[in-house]
Amino acid sequence: MSKDLLIVGVYVDDLIVTGTSESLICTFKREIQNMFDTSDLGRLSYYLGIEVHQSEKGNTIDQSGYAKKILQTARMADCNPSKYPMEPKLHLSKDEEGVPTNAIEHRRLIGSLRYITHTRPDLGYSVGLVSRYMASPKESHYKAFKQILRYIKGTMSYGPFYHKGGNGRLHGYSDSSHGMDPDDRKGTTGMAFYFSGNLITWCLQKQRTVALSSYEAEFMAATSAACQALWLRNLLVDLTGWEAQRVKLYVDNKSAISLMKNPVFHGRSKHIDTKFHFIRECIEEGSIYIEHISGKEQKADILTKALPKLKFLEMRD
Template structure:
């Protein structure tokens, strides 16, 4: 912004005083959220400590929740009159555009039935395929080959790395509703700085898998108990470049998948049990946050969270209060898990490796095992699945 000609005088410095927050300024987004949150608090909403973009209100058994992303808002509750009153209240302070019942939000499509709610990104997936020129490509049954090994130094360096970065960046957003893609895209995202031809070929393989199931998404069942179940796993020094292990977990509320993650660990593990215990510590932190969030949403979780693991050594370390030579260097992680176990917040349970859904987030699997575990995640294809079918057919533990 420049002052008009002739306004500035010699030896005089002037600045502009901002009377109103302008769109595009650094402080504009902060000022907007402060104003919006102030209006919502005046309407009786409480801001969640677990997620500052969530506002909730409890009034004599009636519950209303409001979720904000910049200037897009989702409003939900158990009383239609409260929802309408909230809309009118907000309309008296801001210019609103009521989009009606939620069907599309930030690229996520919402489909409803008596069985539950399906979240998918079919439109976005087709846009990604069209942008890469893969609408007519041959489909693939799984996202990445089981025996594929990608490293930093093998293969020809791509002349134009922006193509690879754009493709992987768009695929990352697709993992919001497709947890089965998380591990494959986690591998591809490690080569963003210097991508090579084998990395691009692997990314094209993921696109062919997306081509087969563009309408794939997650099912949030309308029935079931609101109890948290967690499946956690880790590999051991699978990365050929850094020899670091990978943490993976998926969390269910009843039969609905609500949180999943794949992340490379920060240090190299010296034993096969160590990365698994580190993954348990990371998962316990996520469980603590989810319990706090459910408390804000007026969902009581009185029972201990069941944490399923396929490694007996890690489970025994969680209940053993004595530190020995193999666990001294992971003492902090041990304290995190043991504290949750001793307080009754988490209960560790063993599960067979072949039945561990978290393997999808830590390992490259064959097509048969991949399909078997995928059915346990609540991932369905909205184009071909019968939403009236039984939810229990997925056989979750």
């Protein structure tokens, strides 16, 4: 049985073909061309608005062309660039008494910004925050939105770099903010996962439940990250045929880790929805391993809050 691997990514009529054997890839392309009218565009350089730059050391992806179109649409192609997408500790609210702006144009541009976050985790929190106020945008929201565009102006070619090789291990980072939304006091869950040292997926989401403390917010965030970790682990098994591995998840709150591992703490968390205790089972069966990490090294931190300027640059790097 051959150990060669062929992976085909399909979106409508666009295909990406990759694998461990160049001859296998060529054979697949010949067979496809015999069955359908296709065009071989060679090495991957552009796909669904994402630009791919391949080199001997690895690959970089970005959306510089798409970013330029957003700036032109917003009539900010000649704006002054900014080093940061959002002012540190900025707290936007519904601003009921604020001056309204053009809601249709605002929503259209926000939608474009959400697409660019596919290659820009550094924009995740700021874009997610302004997206919460699309229903009735005010001048305060538009001001924050323009700050993001000025940041994009100075960082259009930025994107993740994927180096070759690695140990084939999957690990993730889980973080949460607590009570930072002035309207409903819900926190934000942030998670980032790395495979062989390369950032492969990231996510941030407003929590549906109000946490009574920071460690509860971290506990809920870690549970969401555990679900994502298991899905990624199973996806790797399906793609590679490797044996399922134990995923390491880094959390920067010791009280949250104690709540995950120690049943004695359960009495202090009975009010937390039962679904969030799913992570306990994952730890007990060995599919997830929780490890404490310093807040200074918490890579998901950039997804949960507007960081101080120096911390933002460090986390972005």
